[in-house]
Each structure stands twice: as C-alpha cells, then as structure tokens.
Amino acid sequence: MDQAEKRERLAELAPERVEELDADEEEDEHPLPDLPNAEEGGVRMRVAPNPNSPWHIGHARMAAVVGTYKERYDGEFVCRFDDTDPDTKRPDLDAYDAILKAIDYLGFEPDEVVRASDRVDIYYDHARELIDEMGAYTCSCPAEEFSDLKNAGEACPHREKAAGTVHEEFSAMVDGEYGAGEMVLRVRTDIEHKNPALRDWVAFRVVDTPHPREEAAAYRCWPMLDFQSGVDDHLMGVTHIIRGIDLQDSAKRQGFVYDYFGWEYPEVVHWGHVEVDEYDVPLSSSTIVERVAAGELDGWDDPRAPTVASLRRRGIRGEALVAAMVELGTSTSNVDLAMSSVYAHNRELIDDDTDRAFLVRDDPDHGGGAVERQVVGGPDAGEPPVHPDHEDRGTRSIPVDSGVLVESADLPERGQRVWLKGYGCVRHTRDALEYTGDDIEVVRDGNVPVVHWVPAEANVPVRMRTMDGDVWGYGEPGVAEYDRDEMLQFERVGFVRIDDPGEEVVAYFAHK
C-alpha cells in the first residue's frame, strides 16, 4: 500500500488521527537529546577525569557534551579529578592542568574544580556511617577466593562480623596497619544477586604506593571508584551523570549505598566508546604515553597523535571539535568520529578570516618536488588577493626576481601554458617560462591550469608538520610576517597554523 492509499484508508478508519498528524508541529531542534527530567537552571553535571594522562580526542567528548548541556539548560558542571588510585592508574601531576586547559580550549569553564584525593577523609566518614548501618564489612579473603565464593553466590565468613569489629579493622586499614591485599572493606549488597557484578563489591582497599600529590601522600586506604564517585555525586548535588557503557553497572552497585543512606540516585545516561578515523595511533592513553616515551611521537601535541593538544596545535578550534562530538549524540552503541566532520566544522569557522598564501612543497610525494624556472618577460611581481572573497583586504605583492619555483607536477609539458596565480600566463619553453599575457580568458576558455608559485630567491623556507610526517617547502615572502597562532591557507594545499615564525617557518597542517 503506498502513502496516498494509506492516508486514504486512515481517513476512512480514523479521521481524527489524520488531523493529529497534520497538527504535529515541529519541536525545537537540538543536536543532543533532552536529558531525562531536566529543568532549566536545575541541571548540575560533572566531568570526572582520571588525571593519569592528558586527554586524547575521546576524552574531549565528555567535556563537549557536558559543557553543551550546561549551556542548554543554563546549568553547572564540576570538574572532579577521580584520582584515587596512586598505583595502577597513577596520576600524572602535569595532567591536572593539561585537562583543565583542554576544557578551556573546548570553550567551557567548570563551575568548580575538585580533586578526590583531597576528600579522602570525607569518604572515610561515609564508610563509617555505612558500617553503622551494617552496610559494609571488612574482608581479608584473598581476591581469588572471594571471587569463587561470589560466583557461587556464597557469603564469605567475614560477612557477619559485628559492627564493632568492622570499625576496628577499618580503622586499622586507615591507619596503615595492613599492607596491600590484606584487607578490604566491602559493601554488603545481595550475595545471591542474579548479576554477579553487583555482589558485595569492594569499597576500600589498601595501596602501599604513596599518592604523587604531596597533600595526599600519607593515605594508604583508598576508596574504589564506585564508592568515591557515588558519594561525591550525591554530595556535590549532581543531577545528571553521563558516562561510558563500561560503567553500566555502577549505578546499580552504587544504588545499594544510596539505599543505605536514603539518597536518591541521579539520572544516568550511558554512551558507547568513540573511535576516530584517519589516525595510525590508537585512541588509547597508555599507547600514546608509550609512544611519546619511546620518542616515536614528539609529545602529546605531535600532529600524528590523536590528542586534544595536537588538534589545538594544528589550529583546529575547540568549537569545531565540540560541534563534531555533539553530533555523535549519546547512543549506547560504539561510534566512529570522522575527522572529516571536525575539519568541515573548522573550515566553516576559519575560512572567511584566513589569509591566503603560496607554498611550493619540495616533496616527492606531494607535488613531485620544487623546480626552478626563469620567467621571461612580464611584470616584476604577482598581485594575488589576500582573500578571494574579500577584495577590500588588498593584495599580496610577490616579486618575480630571477625566476620562480613551482611544484613539478604543476610544470606543464614543453610548449604548454600555465597560469601563475596572481601573475599571468606563461608558456614553458626549453628552459624558462615565457610570459604570454594577463588575459584571464585563457584560463576560462583555454583550459590553462592555474598553479601556485613562489619566487626562486625571495622565499621563506617552511616546514609543514602533518599527520603523515613533515613536508618541507618554500613559502611566499609574506609568510614570514605572520605570528605564532595565526592561521593561513596555503592555496591548493590546505589550512595551517603558524607555530614558529622563525628563520624557517614551522606550520602545522590542519586540513584541506
């Protein structure tokens, strides 16, 4: 049955439904779905990074989406460093700032910044309260033994200890009287719960390694994420939590603690993992850390690294990354971020304001290498516009002294013509480029290709850093005039950010 027929039938069967359909108005368009039970002004969220490394691109999703929701609901967000594992996921002292910088780069400002490692005593207080409620017990079972019991749905002998004993043993954990692995504090949930992941999970354990932050270096008894983050979310008034599907069971686990305390659990949204195309380096903190340490990457902002710092250095605006992240939505499926989407957003943001310039690459894989030719006849200089869509910004003056450089792929066959952009038409004779005029009709009707060029002598050496490695070339003289952080479009090559304006200009390639 086709559409018209369906509609006809519907009109016969239920005319009121047709009216309803017709009356359906369009809702406000938001790139992100509405948060459940969210009210304007009543939304408080948190970004809870582990500062064990700076951020890769995937981490930016959290801040991008939380920040966007904050703006949408006129709400707030807290940046809480969940740095409660001084050993396995040991914090990197530089990462705290790097992460805050990344959030700032994305265009957001946390309403509050806290470190879990400053709040350990608060967690202890809640642990003691939980023990009073008979909601937790100390357990000295070796991990494997407990795991076996748990999988069989059987309680261990420590489960029925008196609260007094549990208090004593927990205090001993806090006082550092146990070594790592000797004693833990478990939350009493339901040892026969059908989901084994929820049965009597560990809330506190002993870590022998001191925390790298001086302020927290004395603690040996550390909360696990589910306890710490569960308590903090409540204490900080978090109304909505966004987190990965790897933490799918956290809400259910923490639910037991919330029940003991009579708290109400925040709304939760789970999303899948992000992957990014176009990179050889995987989106994994540990891999990036390794490659940086091994010298395979020049640092976290190496253009080949899939990191926030790298995108920033390439001149990608945080806004472009946020837009692309927000478009991914909050689906529980894993998603692939197409870098082309980030580039498309960035191009739209910067194209209008970015000056044009020529870069002749001297690279066998890109343009075939620079070749020099004398120019015979013609004016002394070319005058291409600073921006083709904005005549009022004037022109660049590029001298043609002893000759020019072009990329060999652009050099026409002998006898053929080529249009040097902003200069005029030349014919390739035996060993030179002979000026044939400035009538643009040859380009419009004569199939003469338009190419970029630079003077053979008065040019500026440029090292362009790209995702595929460095490309050397020669820029037009004006390239030397740009300051660090300014953007430039090398015509027919792509957009770059000037990173170092020195003798040899270093530019980071952003995208075409």
Next chain:
RNA sequence: GCUCCGAUAGUGUAGUCCGGCCAAUCAUAUUGCCCUCUCGAGGCAAUGACCAGGGUUCAAAUCCCUGUCGGAGCACCA
C-alpha cells in the same frame, strides 16, 4: 558460564516511547556539473540505509517472538 545493552546510507544522526503525513531527516563523505585566477568557499545534482526471519495489524523502521552480529560488566583499575 552469569548479567546487562545495542543494531537506520562509508560515517554520524532524526524518526522508535504513543504503528499511519517515512519508498525514511539532516550533516559529513564521494562523484558530476556550474561558478571561481585554489584542489578552499559558494550553487545544483547524483550516490547511498531501516541486521535477518516470523508474528500482530487495514497499516510495522516503530509493537511481539526467534535468530544473527556487535559491545559492556562479573578487578583490592578508572
């Protein structure tokens, strides 16, 4: 093994809750044409998807069942 969750074009997404303006939205991508002194921008067009099979119904992307595929948890990691 136990427990959760998911599946719409190359990619992402809208629609799914409350079946019917859905032979399916928008963006990106790719290709072609127009325009342009850039391979950028702009304009136009084309390409391309409801995981499979059953069921319910006048009507199924939408509801139900089965299957397939994929993901996650069952850590003294976060």
